[in-house]
Amino acid sequence: MKNYINKSAEQGFKIGRQSFSRGIFLAPMEGVTDQAFRLICRNMGADLAYTEFIASEALVRNVEKSKSKMLFYEEERPVAIQIFGGNPDVVAESAKMAEDAGADIVDFNCGCWVKKVVGHNAGAALLKDPDLMVEITEKAARSISIPFTVKTRLGWDADSINIIDIAPRLANAGAQALTIHCRTRSMGMTGAADWSWIPKIKEVVNVPVIINGDVTSCESAERAFIETGCDAVMIGRAAIGNPFIFAQIKKYMNTGILPDEPSPRERIETCIEHLHLSLDSKGNIRGLKEFRKHYSGYLKGMFNSSSVRQKLVVAENPVEIEAMLLEFADYISDLEESLIPVLEFA
Ligand SMILES: Cc1cc2nc3c(=O)[nH]c(=O)nc-3n(C[C@H](O)[C@H](O)[C@H](O)COP(=O)(O)O)c2cc1C
Numbered sequence: 227m228k229n230y231i232n233k234s235a236e237q238g239f240k241i242g243r244q245s246f247s248r249g250i251f252l253a254p255m256e257g258v259t260d261q262a263f264r265l266i267c268r269n270m271g272a273d274l275a276y277t278e279f280i281a282s283e284a285l286v287r288n289v290e291k292s293k294s295k296m297l298f299y300e301e302e303r304p305v306a307i308q309i310f311g312g313n314p315d316v317v318a319e320s321a322k323m324a325e326d327a328g329a330d331i332v333d334f335n336c337g338c339w340v341k342k343v344v345g346h347n348a349g350a351a352l353l354k355d356p357d358l359m360v361e362i363t364e365k366a367a368r369s370i371s372i373p374f375t376v377k378t379r380l381g382w383d384a385d386s387i388n389i390i391d392i393a394p395r396l397a398n399a400g401a402q403a404l405t406i407h408c409r410t411r412s413m414g415m416t417g418a419a420d421w422s423w424i425p426k427i428k429e430v431v432n433v434p435v436i437i438n439g440d441v442t443s444c445e446s447a448e449r450a451f452i453e454t455g456c457d458a459v460m461i462g463r464a465a466i467g468n469p470f471i472f473a474q475i476k477k478y479m480n481t482g483i484l485p486d487e488p489s490p491r492e493r494i495e496t497c498i499e500h501l502h503l504s505l506d507s508k509g510n511i512r513g514l515k516e517f518r519k520h521y522s523g524y525l526k527g528m529f530n531s532s533s534v535r536q537k538l539v540v541a542e543n544p545v546e547i548e549a550m551l552l553e554f555a556d557y558i559s560d561l562e563e564s565l566i567p568v569l570e571f572a
Contacts, residue, residue, distance in 0.1 A: 230415060235263065236250050238487060239434045239457045239458075241331060241373050241375065241401060241402050241403045241429065242330070242373035242432075243330065244274075244304045244330060244331070244373075246273050246274070246434075246457070246458060247329070247401075247502070248274045248451060248457075248458070248479060249274060249436065249457060249458025249459070250271065250272060250273055250447065250458065250461070250462070250475050250476065251273060251275070251276070251326055251405075251435075251436060251458050251459065251460040251473055252264065252267045252272040252274070252275040252436060252460070252461060252462075252465055252472070253274060253277065253279065253460045253461060253462035253465075254276035254277060254278060254279055254308040254335070254377070255462055255463075255466070256278045256279055257277070257278065257516075257519070258466055258490070258519075259275060259276060259277060259278050260277075260278065260295070260423060260508075260516070261297055261298055261302070261328075261503070261507040262279070262500055262503035262506070262507050262508075262517075263275075263466070263469070263500065263503075263512075263520075264276075264298070264299075264303060265299050265302050265503055266469045266496065266500050266503065266568065267300050267465060267469045267472055267486075267500065268301070268471040268498055269301075270457075270469045270470060270471075270473045271340040271472035271473040271475075271476040272461075272465075272469075272472040273383060274304055274456070274458075275302060275305075275306070275365060276306040276307075276308050276333075277295055277296065277298070277306065277307045277308050278295055279306065279307075279308045279309065279310045279315075279335045279338065280292050280295045280296065280309050280310070280312030280320070280324075280365065281310060281311065281318045282309045282310060282313070282316045282318055282319070282321075283311055283313070283320075284322045284487065285309065285319075285320040285323050285324075285411075286316050286319050286323070286479065291324075293532060295323060295329075295508070296323075296327040296328075296329070297327075299330065299358075299507075303330060303455050304330035304331060304555060305328065305329050305330050305331070306329065306330065306331040306332070306333050306375070307323060307324040307327065307329040307331070307332055307333070308311070308332075308334070308335055308377070308383055309324060309333070309334060309335065310335035310336075310343060310348045310349055311348050311362075312335070312340060312346060312347035312348040312351065312352065312362075313362075313402070314358075314361050314362045314365040314366070314453045315365070317334065317362045317365070317366045318365045318366040318368075318369040321343055321366040321367075321370050322369050322370055324329070324370075324411065325370045325371065325372050329372060330372060330373075331372060331373045331374075331375055331402075331403075331425070332370060332372065332373070332375070332403070332501040333365065333375045334355065334362065334366060334374065334375070334376045334377070334379055334401075335348075335349055335350045335377055336349065336350065336359055336376055336377065336378035337349060337350050337377050337378045337405075337407050338350055339411045339413075339414050343485060343567075346412070348383065348413035349372075349412075350378075352378075353378065353381055353382045353386075353388065353392070353411060354386075354430075355378060356381050356388060356391065356392050356395065356502045359376075359378075359392065359396070359412065360392075360395045360396060360399045361399075363376060363396050363399040364399040364401060364414075367399065367401065367402075367444055368398025368400065371562055373402035374402060375401055375402055375404065375405070376396050376401040376402040376403075376404055377404075377405035377406075377407065377436075377438070377554075378405070378406065378407070379406070379407045379409055379410055379411055380406065380407075380408060380409065380410050380423055381410050381411070381419065382410060382412065383410050383411065383412035383414070384410055386400065386410075387410065387423075387552060389406060389423060389427060390423075390426055390427065390430060390518055392407075392481035393430055393431050394430045394431050396404040397431045397432065397433045402433055402434075403431060403433050403434040403435070403436060403457075404427070404431065404434075404436065405435075405436040405437075405438050405460055406423065406424060406427060406435065406436070406437060406438060407439050407503050408420050408421050408424070408438065408439040408440075409439055409461050418440060419434050419438075419439025420442040421437060421439075421450060421453060421454050422441075422454075422507050424437050424450075424454035424455065425453075425454055425455055427455070428454075428455050428536075430494065433460065434457035435456050435457055436456065436458040436459070436460050437450050437454055437456035437458070437459050437460065438459075438460040441459045441461050442461070442463075442464035442471075443464070444474055444475050444478035444479075444484055444485070445451055445473070445484075445488040446466070447459050447461075447475045447478075447479070448478065448479070449493075450491075451570060458567060459475075466520075466523045467522065467523015467524045467525075467526055468523065469496065469500075470487075470488045470493075470496070472552065473485070483559055490528050490558040490562075491558070491559060492526075492557070493524050493525070493553045494524065494525075494551050494552070494554065494555040494558075495555070496520065496524065496526055497520065497525075497543070497551060498526035498548055498551055498552075500517070500524075501514075501520075501544065501547065501548070502504075504516065505517075505544055510544065511572045514544060514547075518538070518539045521535050521538045521539060523549060524552075528554075528558055529558065529561060530557075531554070534550060534551075535556045537550060
């Protein structure tokens with residue numbers, strides 16, 4: 227890679243005892259970054275993978291479904307468990323529960339924009355109450371002996387961008403890294419992420435800053451490091467159905483050569499591996515049901531994939547599903563082979 231604004235990113239950085247060099251992280255995503263997907267992404271080169279967000283209120287009430295989101299494979303380490311909430315005592319108690327569950331890092335969500343969360347004065351709502359955000363951070367960071375980190379946005383809306391004021395306060399309160407989703411709450415998930423805030427944040431804090439929003443490819447990851455001096459990039463939507471992106475970015479950063487896209491067979495084999503992990507971690511019934519959303523991502527762009535997808539999403543036997551996927555991989559390979567002579571003469 228070329229010149230960095232921030233040489234420290236090249237030299238690496240630490241969150242607590244965990245060392246990273248130019249981190250490539252998997253974003254926390256509700257309904258996506260479960261144990262199975264995190265392990266797939268870690269094996270593909272993601273340096274850190276976050277759990278789905280977990281309601282602190284539910285954790286302290288011992289809700290089983292919420293507690294199960296803290297489960298992880300040992301091979302995933304380091305593990306970052308993300309929690310959300312608006313009550314300092316409850317967040318602190320749930321942070322301790324996450325530590326006791328084996329987390330290496332506890333991340334605090336101050337960026338979720340959905341009404342269900344914001345309506346409970348949690349997630350991005352805390353951007354409207356920076357004092358509370360700081361109080362929670364201070365209390366929770368003090369309640370655990372592992373790093374407490376914060377993921378947030380630029381501000382509530384374009385007229386109230388307050389990240390430059392909040393970031394140093396969070397760092398002083400004990401946040402050991404900050405992830406900035408470079409949108410405001412009112413943008414939700416639309417519009418372009420504004421990375422120009424990252425260098426300004428880097429100037430006012432001395433903890434690692436992780437950029438998030440619109441890192442979708444090798445080139446955009448490179449651009450994020452060069453243009454902003456961020457310590458790490460965090461990838462969300464671009465990893466769905468495409469965990470290969472981590473290996474691709476790693477390869478590109480090490481060699482400067484844009485890697486080939488994975489073949490349809492590689493995609494399908496990874497889909498099968500992911501399915502197996504989903505069954506292993508959640509049991510056959512839940513594992514299969516919750517995996518259904520992933521077929522379309524893995525099969526995206528493949529000729530005639532909609533017909534097999536329609537069968538996959540209703541199939542209930544894992545052995546048959548695997549057979550269907552492998553048969554489709556053969557079909558695509560045969561198709562490609564039959565097209566080679568045509569393409570050579572085109
Ligand atoms: C399906 C989905 C679920 C998400 N769930 C969470 C979550 O649990 N916690 C969180 O901090 N952000 C969550 N996000 C936001 C992402 O972590 C990330 O900030 C956002 O997608 C922007 O990054 P991207 O442009 O790389 O996708 C979610 C996003 C998506 C698409």
